[in-house]
Amino acid sequence: MTMGPVTSKSDEQVPSVEEATSTPPGVPAKAIEGRSLGQIAWTRLKRDKVALTGASVIVFLVLVAIFAPVINKFLGHPINEFHQDKINPSLGGIPEPGTWGGISKDFLLGVQPVTGRDMFSQIIYGARVSLLVALSATVVAVILGVVLGITAGYFGGFVDSAVSRLMDLILAFPYLLFSIALISVVPVTTAWRIGVVVGVISFFSWPYIGRIVRGQTLSLREREFVEAARSVGAGPTRILFRELLPNLVAPILVYSTLVIPTNIVFEASLSFLGVGVLPPTPSWGRLLSDAVNYYTYDPVYMFVPGLAIFIMVLAFNLFGDGLRDALDPKANR
Amino acid sequence: MSTSTQSQPAAAPQRGGEYLLEVQGVEKHFPILRGAFFKRKVGAVRAVDGIDLAVKAGETLGLVGESGCGKSTTGRLMTRLLEPTGGKVILEGRDISHLGVSQMRPLRREIQMIFQDPYSSLNPRHTVGSIIGAPLQVQNIKTAHGQKREVQRLLELVGLNPEHYNRYPHEFSGGQRQRIGIARALALQPKLIIADEPVSALDVSIQAQVVNLLDDLQREFNLTYVFIAHDLSVVKHISDRVAVMYLGKVVEVGPRDGLYAEPLHPYTYALLSAVPVPDPDRRDKAQRERVLLTGDVPSPIDPPSGCRFRTRCWKAQDICAQEEPLLRELQPGQTVACHFPITTEERSGKGAQAARAAAAEIPVAASTDPFAEPIA
Numbered sequence: 288m289t290m291g292p293v294t295s296k297s298d299e300q301v302p303s304v305e306e307a308t309s310t311p312p313g314v315p316a317k318a319i320e321g322r323s324l325g326q327i328a329w330t331r332l333k334r335d336k337v338a339l340t341g342a343s344v345i346v347f348l349v350l351v352a353i354f355a356p357v358i359n360k361f362l363g364h365p366i367n368e369f370h371q372d373k374i375n376p377s378l379g380g381i382p383e384p385g386t387w388g389g390i391s392k393d394f395l396l397g398v399q400p401v402t403g404r405d406m407f408s409q410i411i412y413g414a415r416v417s418l419l420v421a422l423s424a425t426v427v428a429v430i431l432g433v434v435l436g437i438t439a440g441y442f443g444g445f446v447d448s449a450v451s452r453l454m455d456l457i458l459a460f461p462y463l464l465f466s467i468a469l470i471s472v473v474p475v476t477t478a479w480r481i482g483v484v485v486g487v488i489s490f491f492s493w494p495y496i497g498r499i500v501r502g503q504t505l506s507l508r509e510r511e512f513v514e515a516a517r518s519v520g521a522g523p524t525r526i527l528f529r530e531l532l533p534n535l536v537a538p539i540l541v542y543s544t545l546v547i548p549t550n551i552v553f554e555a556s557l558s559f560l561g562v563g564v565l566p567p568t569p570s571w572g573r574l575l576s577d578a579v580n581y582y583t584y585d586p587v588y589m590f591v592p593g594l595a596i597f598i599m600v601l602a603f604n605l606f607g608d609g610l611r612d613a614l615d616p617k618a619n620r
Numbered sequence: 621m622s623t624s625t626q627s628q629p630a631a632a633p634q635r636g637g638e639y640l641l642e643v644q645g646v647e648k649h650f651p652i653l654r655g656a657f658f659k660r661k662v663g664a665v666r667a668v669d670g671i672d673l674a675v676k677a678g679e680t681l682g683l684v685g686e687s688g689c690g691k692s693t694t695g696r697l698m699t700r701l702l703e704p705t706g707g708k709v710i711l712e713g714r715d716i717s718h719l720g721v722s723q724m725r726p727l728r729r730e731i732q733m734i735f736q737d738p739y740s741s742l743n744p745r746h747t748v749g750s751i752i753g754a755p756l757q758v759q760n761i762k763t764a765h766g767q768k769r770e771v772q773r774l775l776e777l778v779g780l781n782p783e784h785y786n787r788y789p790h791e792f793s794g795g796q797r798q799r800i801g802i803a804r805a806l807a808l809q810p811k812l813i814i815a816d817e818p819v820s821a822l823d824v825s826i827q828a829q830v831v832n833l834l835d836d837l838q839r840e841f842n843l844t845y846v847f848i849a850h851d852l853s854v855v856k857h858i859s860d861r862v863a864v865m866y867l868g869k870v871v872e873v874g875p876r877d878g879l880y881a882e883p884l885h886p887y888t889y890a891l892l893s894a895v896p897v898p899d900p901d902r903r904d905k906a907q908r909e910r911v912l913l914t915g916d917v918p919s920p921i922d923p924p925s926g927c928r929f930r931t932r933c934w935k936a937q938d939i940c941a942q943e944e945p946l947l948r949e950l951q952p953g954q955t956v957a958c959h960f961p962i963t964t965e966e967r968s969g970k971g972a973q974a975a976r977a978a979a980a981e982i983p984v985a986a987s988t989d990p991f992a993e994p995i996a
Contacts, residue, residue: 511741515804518699518733519755520725533745 328537331613338609344602352414359412364405366412367567396591399574400581406574410595413569417599420485420564421550427489428550429543432496437527437535439497440504451501454494462491463556470562480565488553496542503538507531537614544607548600555596571596639674639710640812640844641698641731646671646707646717648693652921666920667693669868670707672947675812680838680845682859682876684852684891688917690868691848692736695816698846699733700724711812729759732805736817738797742789748775748800749785755807774803778833795826802833812844819854831858852895856880861953864888867928868920870947874954882967884956886911887929889967890979911972911979927959934978935960 332338351358359366396406439450466487473483507513508531516530557563558572566573571592578588649664668690675681683691696702697709700716709717716727732755735741742751752771756763763770772782778799789797798818805813815834819827831854837843849855855862856876863873864887872885883889890911913932918924924931930940939959947955966975 511735511737512743514696514701515733515735515741515801516743516754516758517701517721518728519758519804519808520721520728521754521758522721522725525758530743530746534743536745 328613332609335609335612337605338613341602341605341607341609344598345606348414348599348602349418351411352418355411355415359408362407364408366408366569367404369402369404397587399577400585400588406591409569409574410571410591413571413574413592414595414599416481416564416568416570417551417554417596420481420488420554421547424485424488424492424550424554425543425547427485428493428546429496429539431489431493432498433500433532433535433539435493436497436500437504437531440501441508441523441527441531443505447501450497454497457491457494460491462487463560466491466557467560467562470557480563481568484554484557484563487557488550492546492550492553495546496539499538499542500535503535504531507534541607541611541614544603544610548603548607551596551600551603638676640677640712641675641846642708642710643671643673643694643698644708644710646694646697646704646709648690648697648702649705663921666868666923668697668704669920669923671865671868671870673863673870673873675844675846677811677844678842679860680847680858682855682862683846683848683865684850684855684862685865686850686891686917688920689865690920691850691865692816694865695733695814695846695848699731699814701733725759729808730810731812731814732808732810734798734801734805734813734815734818737821738794738801739821741801742797744789747786747788748792751789751800752803752807755804759808761808770807771803774807775800777806777837778803793826794822795830798822798826798830799833802830802837806837806841809841810843812846814846814848816848817850818847820849820851827854834858852892864891867917867923869928869957871929871958872954872956873947874951874956878951878954882951882954882962882964884950884954884961885929885958886933886935886960886962886975888956889962889975893972911976913979914982927957929958932979932982934975934982 396410398404398406399409435450435454439447469487470480470483473479513526513530516526521530554563554570555572555575558570559576561573561576563572564570574592575589575596578592582589646668647666647670648668649666651661652663652665653659654662671690671694673681673683673694683694685691693702697704700709700719704717707717708715711727711731714727716724719727746754749768749771752774753767755761756767756770768785772785775782775784780796780799780803784792789800792800798821802818818834819830822830834845834847835858838845845858847855847858859876861874862876862879864871864879864885866887872879872883872888874884879888880892883892890913893911911934915932918928918931924941925944926942927933927936927940927945930936933940937960943959945957945959947957949955950961966972
């Protein structure tokens with residue numbers, strides 16, 4: 288044997304230099320228990336004040352939405368109670384001028400013009416609709432985007448071309464016009480309408496996630512662990528969902544939190560245009576749309592729902608950004 | 621070291637006899653596609669272009685060659701990670717060249733692979749336990765004491781702490797990761813392991829440990845290895861037989877000692893002359909006169925006619941451009957594909973110096989342009 292450094296000494300006797308560095312003698316293995324990537328991301332996220340603020344606002348809004356009936360009992364008035372005494376019919380249905388939309392101790396955010404309904408109850412019930420529609424549309428979009436994106440990226444070839452062209456097609460679509468046209472022709476019942484709105488929003492937002500997942504899959508499938516999985520006999524389903532998907536969790540999570548605010552705005556836009564959720568179901572978008580007739584007399588009507596949308600979208604965006612920084616191993620903060 | 625060819629168990633496979641794995645004229649041409657919507661083939665990278673190799677049970681076959689010569693592709697064809705575009709891959713007498721994923725699954729218990737890059741061959745989101753347990757899960761193998769115990773046994777076998785079952789790959793060093801890869805390959809108790817440059821990504825000191833581990837495991841489990849590498853010293857250390865590849869072809873195969881002592885192909889000769897001898901006292905004697913090849917390997921998209929090495933060979937003549945040399949057995953067990961194999965006189969003294977001078981004089985252009993005038 289001419290190989291100098293290679294001796295016939297067995298490895299088991301010499302527990303290798305590398306071993307010694309990772310497990311110092313005398314220290315029990317438990318003490319240096321490794322952290323998973325999720326734990327590392329969590330410690331990073333905990334340090335990010337802005338993201339935490341975003342997260343707490345989100346939690347607050349979700350709690351408000353869930354407990355809307357309870358909160359409303361104490362701080363508002365029943366949602367479909369008309370307070371005609373609070374508005375002045377001779378002024379076209381708005382409250383007395385100078386009261387900021389009728390804001391008082393009794394009506395925290397004022398009253399709606401014409402109907403005299405409590406604005407506060409409209410806003411907190413509207414949060415329910417906004418979150419419900421945006422979150423379920425995002426869930427559907429993420430599932431669609433992940434399944435189609437990962438399939439396109441992994442299999443390539445014809446599947447990839449077909450899915451990619453479909454995504455291009457949807458992204459190039461004038462989605463508002465399409466939504467208006469589609470939603471106008473479906474049967475008008477409240478439950479149906481919410482389902483259709485969710486369907487339309489997810490149909491137009493899955494390609495964003497699909498593209499990202501496809502791109503990541505393209506680079507992941509070249510990694511040797513995919514070949515390793517194939518060499519032990521794993522089929523495509525296992526490779527896609529057990530090997531590749533866990534590596535895509537970070538971008539999917541980040542992108543989902545960034546798609547939610549877009550979908551909130553999307554829902555608000557549809558409702559603003561009169562093709563969103565149906566009255567009397569409250570919606571921030573429709574409150575804005577109603578305000579259009581009155582804002583020259585009293586800007587509070589536009590300001591209140593606008594601020595609600597703004598806060599929710601901003602919170603999701605800040606949290607999404609923080610999450611991206613925390614999950615990206617190359618982020619140096 | 622020599623893990624002398626252990627005798628095959630009495631129940632020999634029906635066909636193919638003594639060979640565990642054979643490749644016959646196997647080819648892999650990767651198509652080059654152009655066009656935005658309708659892809660059309662404009663050419664092919666002939667990564668592996670008709671090679672014959674046979675691996676006996678219990679032996680270690682070293683596969684060497686420079687980067688891009690197709691040795692990794694050959695390894696992936698043998699494990700059927702790639703489907704050959706021509707020729708046959710025969711495992712224990714059974715043609716596996718075109719089997720599908722599910723047909724291939726039971727056969728994967730026989731043949732496993734160790735990968736080159738320990739940083740990309742382990743899924744960063746899986747724990748060591750699930751990485752090594754994956755083969756057992758995929759193949760639906762029930763072990764006596766449960767999967768966790770089996771994985772811990774494997775960890776111990778490759779010299780890792782079984783307590784590290786729940787750790788993630790990023791907590792291990794390169795050498796430890798490679799051991800995890802080896803444990804995964806061993807999980808199915810295969811007969812044949814294709815090791816694709818298993819140590820080239822590691823530190824030299826760690827290389828020795830991993831090579832020794834592979835050696836020990838071979839002795840313990842009567843494994844057969846195909847050891848792909850570009851480091852000739854490592855190959856010499858571990859192999860029983862060595863095959864040399866150049867540009868998608870096997871140019872020489874032979875027993876380790878014979879091939880290293882008396883290379884017959886000019887390419888093997890040049891390759892071996894480049895191996896550094898660490899001992900300065902022995903350098904004069906042991907080191908051959910270095911034959912420096914000029915130019916680059918020609919493109920596998922459009923390989924030279926006849927002998928592929930002729931554009932860089934100092935012995936090339938007209939016939940080399942016209943006729944492709946076939947593998948001939950010149951020494952017992954040592955076959956070479958060359959019209960003008962290296963003779964004994966050329967190996968030492970004046971002959972070697974002349975070879976060196978001749979190799980240096982080949983114009984560089986000749987080696988890059990496959991259609992250059994034949995070298996006289």
